[in-house]
Amino acid sequence: MTIPLRTPDGRWRLWPGLALIAALAAGAAAASGALGRYELNVLTTMLCYLVLAQAWNILAGYGGLISLGVSAFAGGGAYCVALLASHTGAGLPLTLGAAPLLGALAALALSVPLLRLRGDYFTIGTLAAALALQAWVYNWDFAGGSVGLSVPIARSPDLAQTYLLACGAATLAVGAAYWTAYSTFGMRLRAVRDNEEAAAGLGVPTVRYRLAAFVLCGALSGLAGGLIAYQQIAFEPGGMLGPGWSINALLMCVVGGVGTVAGPVVGTLVVYYLLTTLLAGYDAVSLVVEGLLLVLIVRFAPQGIWPLATRYAGTLLVRMRRTA
Amino acid sequence: MSAAVVLNGILLGGLYGMSAMGLSLVFGVLRLVNMAHGAMLVLGAYLAVLITAGTPLPLPVAGACAVLLAGGLGYVLQRHLLTAMLVRGANGPLVATFGLSLIASGLVALRFGSDPVSIPTALGTAGWSLWGLDVRAAYAVSFALAGVVAVALHLTLSRTRLGAAVRAAAADPRTADLIGIDVRTLYALVFAVASALAALAGLLVGVAFSVSPQSGTSYLLIAMAVVVLGGIGNVLGTFAGAILLGVVQTLAAAQFGGGYRDLVVYILFFVVLAVLPRGLFGRRLT
Numbered sequence: 001m002t003i004p005l006r007t008p009d010g011r012w013r014l015w016p017g018l019a020l021i022a023a024l025a026a027g028a029a030a031a032s033g034a035l036g037r038y039e040l041n042v043l044t045t046m047l048c049y050l051v052l053a054q055a056w057n058i059l060a061g062y063g064g065l066i067s068l069g070v071s072a073f074a075g076g077g078a079y080c081v082a083l084l085a086s087h088t089g090a091g092l093p094l095t096l097g098a099a100p101l102l103g104a105l106a107a108l109a110l111s112v113p114l115l116r117l118r119g120d121y122f123t124i125g126t127l128a129a130a131l132a133l134q135a136w137v138y139n140w141d142f143a144g145g146s147v148g149l150s151v152p153i154a155r156s157p158d159l160a161q162t163y164l165l166a167c168g169a170a171t172l173a174v175g176a177a178y179w180t181a182y183s184t185f186g187m188r189l190r191a192v193r194d195n196e197e198a199a200a201g202l203g204v205p206t207v208r209y210r211l212a213a214f215v216l217c218g219a220l221s222g223l224a225g226g227l228i229a230y231q232q233i234a235f236e237p238g239g240m241l242g243p244g245w246s247i248n249a250l251l252m253c254v255v256g257g258v259g260t261v262a263g264p265v266v267g268t269l270v271v272y273y274l275l276t277t278l279l280a281g282y283d284a285v286s287l288v289v290e291g292l293l294l295v296l297i298v299r300f301a302p303q304g305i306w307p308l309a310t311r312y313a314g315t316l317l318v319r320m321r322r323t324a
Numbered sequence: 325m326s327a328a329v330v331l332n333g334i335l336l337g338g339l340y341g342m343s344a345m346g347l348s349l350v351f352g353v354l355r356l357v358n359m360a361h362g363a364m365l366v367l368g369a370y371l372a373v374l375i376t377a378g379t380p381l382p383l384p385v386a387g388a389c390a391v392l393l394a395g396g397l398g399y400v401l402q403r404h405l406l407t408a409m410l411v412r413g414a415n416g417p418l419v420a421t422f423g424l425s426l427i428a429s430g431l432v433a434l435r436f437g438s439d440p441v442s443i444p445t446a447l448g449t450a451g452w453s454l455w456g457l458d459v460r461a462a463y464a465v466s467f468a469l470a471g472v473v474a475v476a477l478h479l480t481l482s483r484t485r486l487g488a489a490v491r492a493a494a495a496d497p498r499t500a501d502l503i504g505i506d507v508r509t510l511y512a513l514v515f516a517v518a519s520a521l522a523a524l525a526g527l528l529v530g531v532a533f534s535v536s537p538q539s540g541t542s543y544l545l546i547a548m549a550v551v552v553l554g555g556i557g558n559v560l561g562t563f564a565g566a567i568l569l570g571v572v573q574t575l576a577a578a579q580f581g582g583g584y585r586d587l588v589v590y591i592l593f594f595v596v597l598a599v600l601p602r603g604l605f606g607r608r609l610t
Contacts, residue, residue, distance in 0.1 A: 066415055068422070113598035120357040123418060124548045125597060131545060132590035139583045243541065247426065254419060284438075284537075287430030294423030298409060298416050 017178050017261075025171035032160050032167075040159045044231050046272050047166035048224045049248060053256075053264040054173035055220035056249035061259030062180050063213035064193030065119055068246045069110075069126030072133045073103040073218045075241040077225025079137070082149040082235075085156075092157060096165070096226050103222020107215045115210055127246075134241035148236030156230050166227050173220050178261045180213075189213055248275075251290055254297050257304025266306045328457040329578045330571055335459055337570025338467025339532065341474060341563040342525040343543055344550035346518030349477070352557020353494040353514045354402075356410060356417050361522055362544030363425035366537065368394050368523025369530030370432050373441055383445055391523045398519025403512035410511075425540060433537040442534035443527065462532035469528070473521065474563040481559065490514060494557065542586055549593040555603035565604060 005016055028043075035043065052070055060066045077099035084090045084098055106129075114125040138146050157165065180186040191199040192206045200206050229235065248271065256267025271293075279286040301308050347361045371390035376383055401424065409416035442448065450461035481487035492500040493507045501507045529535055529543065546569070554565030569592065576588040596603070 060415075064415070066418060113594045117597065117601055119415070120351075120418070121552075121597060121601075123357060123359075124545075125594070127541070128545055128548070128590045128593050131541065132587060132594075135584075135587040135590065139587070250419065250422070284430045284433035287426050287433065289430075291423040291426030291428075291430060294426065295405070295420050298420045298423065299405065302409075302412065302416055 014179065014182055017182065018175055021171060021174050021178060025167050029164050029167045032163050035160075035163070037159060040163045041231075042276075044159070044163045044166045044227070045276075046268060047163075047170040048228050048231070049252065049272060050170045050265060050268045051166075051173040051220055051224035051227075052245060052249045053252040053268050054170075054177045055217040055224070057253045057258060057260075057264045058177055058180050058220075059213050059217035060250075060253065061263075062186055062189045062193065063210055063217075065210060065214065066123045066250070067126040067217065068123055068243070068250070069128075069130040070221055070246040070249045071241050071243060072110075072126070072130040073106060073221035074225035074228065074245045075130075075133065075137075075237075076102055076106055077222035078229035078232075078235060078240050079143055079149065079225075080222070081226040081229040082151045083143065085151050086149070089155070091155065092230075096223070096230075099226030099229075100219040100223040103218035103220070103225070104215045105218075106222070107218030108211075111211050111214055115207060115214065130241065130243065130246065134237055137237045137241055144236075146237060148234065148240070150234035151229055153233060156233060162227065162231050165230075169220075169223050169227055172223070174261065174265070176216060176220065177264070180216075181261050185209075185212070247290060251294060253304075254294060255304060257306035257308075260304070260306055263304050263306040266309075267304065270305070326578075328459070329574055331454065331457050332459055332463060333571035333574030334567050335463035335467040335570070336574055337567030338470040338563075339463065339525065339528055339566075340546055340550050340570050341566030342466060342470040342521065342528060344547040344554070344562050344566055345470075345474060345477060345559060346521035346525075347544075347547045348551045348554065348557055348559065348562045349514055349521075350518045351551060353490055354410065354511055356406065356421070358515075358518070359418060359422040359544065360424040360428065361421075361518070361547055362540030362542070363428035364394055364398070364519050364522040364540075365526035365529065365543050365547075366432060366535050366540040367397075367428050368526030369443060369535040370436060370441065370526075371523065372443060372527050372530065373436075376443075383443070387524075387527045390527065391520045394523030395516040395520030399512045399516035401519075402515035403508065406515070407508050407511050425544075429537040429540055436537070438537055440534035440536040440539070441530070443530035445531055448531045460532065462528070466528040466532065469524070470563065470566075473524075474559055478559045545586075545593070546589055549589050549596075551603075552593060552596050553604055558603070561603065568604070 005013055007013060032040070052074060056067060056070060080099050080102045081095045084095045090098075110125065110129055114122045137143050143149060180189065188199065188204045189209050189212075191202070191204055192209050196206050228240075232240075252267035252271045253264050254267070255271055256265065257263025274289070275286050279289060297304065343365060346364075347358060350356050350358045350361070368390050371393055372383070372387045375381060375386035375389050379386070381389070406417050406420060409420055447462050447465060451458055452461050452464060453459075454464070481490060489500070489505045489510060492503075492505055493510050497507050525543075526535065550562055550566045550569055552565075553568060554561035554563070569589065572592060573585055573588050577585045
């Protein structure tokens with residue numbers, strides 16, 4: 001008996017990919033016991049970046065909306081977790097549930113001024129939202145002002161638990177991107193991205209699909225922010241609400257390949273290695289390198305390195321078969 | 325007291341108008357959101373600092389050199405990098421100009437560090453009395469310069485052959501190309517003028533306040549808010565929107581304290597987008 005991997009009309013079914021993602025996640029989670037403190041820390045950070053990158057990818061790659069407001073959602077999630085944990089004594093499940101909820105609500109609120117207009121306004125508007133939140137928190141004494149906040153250590157998960165949670169979040173994010181890539185939802189979203197009038201003419205409620213992508217992105221980013229808060233324990237608005245999260249999410253997606261599921265994973269590995277191990281401590285140099293990388297990729301490989309690599313491998317395979 | 329605040333706000337609006345005109349021009353003609361506009365502004369101020377420090381040139385000459393250099397840089401960037409991307413779709417140039425802004429602020433931070441730098445002149449600290457009200461000389465000079473530039477730009481766009489070509493390229497680049505307008509060169513020229521204006525605004529900011537490698541983003545947002553207020557590609561509308569923003573921001577800073585200066589810009593931006601998505605004065609290319 002053959003396993004039905006494709007639907008009768010020839011499309012791939014969703015479950016084999018989702019099963020693969022879940023298996024990978026289970027493998028990563030099972031490895032937590034064998035990892036030291038340093039590895040756990042690095043991997044958790046990387047997984048959080050992966051969540052942010054995939055959230056950005058769903059919105060930009062499949063929805064065609066470029067966001068520069070990742071820090072508004074990630075930072076919002078982090079502040080939500082820290083404020084809830086220190087003022088209400090709420091436990092891990094409640095705070096980590098509230099963070100994505102806050103992200104989704106923020107996206108919903110921002111969609112009122114931003115989603116009715118051209119995509120350009122969306123980009124600038126998300127940047128404005130991120131800067132507005134940062135400017136507000138700097139003046140907001142309840143949230144620590146410019147000093148920042150900390151999560152009570154007694155109620156925070158330890159390194160290994162944070163790592164497991166990050167594995168879960170990354171699974172969720174990659175799964176969501178995979179679902180967006182291969183489901184009807186994603187197909188319609190791409191139709192809205194490529195030709196809004198045609199999609200509307202075929203009966204796709206364009207604004208609602210964009211809104212769905214934006215809310216999904218906001219929720220995932222908020223979740224990542226909550227995890228980052230538990231990992232960093234103490235943070236200040238300069239870093240947590242600064243442009244770094246947006247730059248990295250954008251860079252990871254653009255480098256790896258926007259609008260593919262594997263692209264952001266590859267991009268996260270490449271960019272994280274490049275920026276944290278090679279350029280750690282050289283902030284100005286890493287800014288220049290990030291900028292150069294963006295310009296070069298957009299100019300010479302606008303699809304990103306993952307689609308480029310798969311295409312190259314495909315041609316190579318065909319040639320080898322021919323010569324064999 | 326409050327009359328002086330309003331007058332200073334109006335004059336500060338001139339500075340904002342100067343910051344926004346280039347962005348509005350590029351947005352209106354090239355349909356390109358130039359994320360590097362703020363970085364170009366900051367770069368202009370730092371170039372002037374670099375030239376005055378390295379050569380015996382007086383500040384006005386050094387400033388003119390910086391503006392010309394920025395214009396040349398803008399021309400090359402548009403001609404050899406951005407136009408090819410524009411043809412392929414809107415998101416490429418947006419990401420690329422964002423990359424350019426990162427490069428610029430990184431380079432500036434490498435050379436000058438991340439502390440704010442101001443351009444030292446007597447103009448920066450001088451104050452005048454206009455109609456019995458105290459105003460900052462730097463604001464008044466910026467306002468006058470911005471007014472002259474806005475009117476000159478408006479007249480060029482509406483009354484000259486070059487302006488007609490620019491408007492044609494903005495309305496329909498393919499047809500403009502067919503009737504013999506060199507759209508690529510025109511795009512590069514528009515981007516060069518926009519970059520030069522950004523650098524000039526940066527000079528004025530450097531004299532009136534100070535610039536740091538990170539301040540590009542905040543000026544990009546100010547310029548963007550002004551463009552949204554004034555209507556895209558509408559030069560005189562941009563100037564009017566800038567004055568409104570200057571007044572609102574100055575009043576808010578006087579009322580609530582300086583920490584809320586930037587927040588006001590962002591909130592105004594959202595309110596206008598939600599309520600008046602076409603801006604206060606509508607969209608038209610002059």
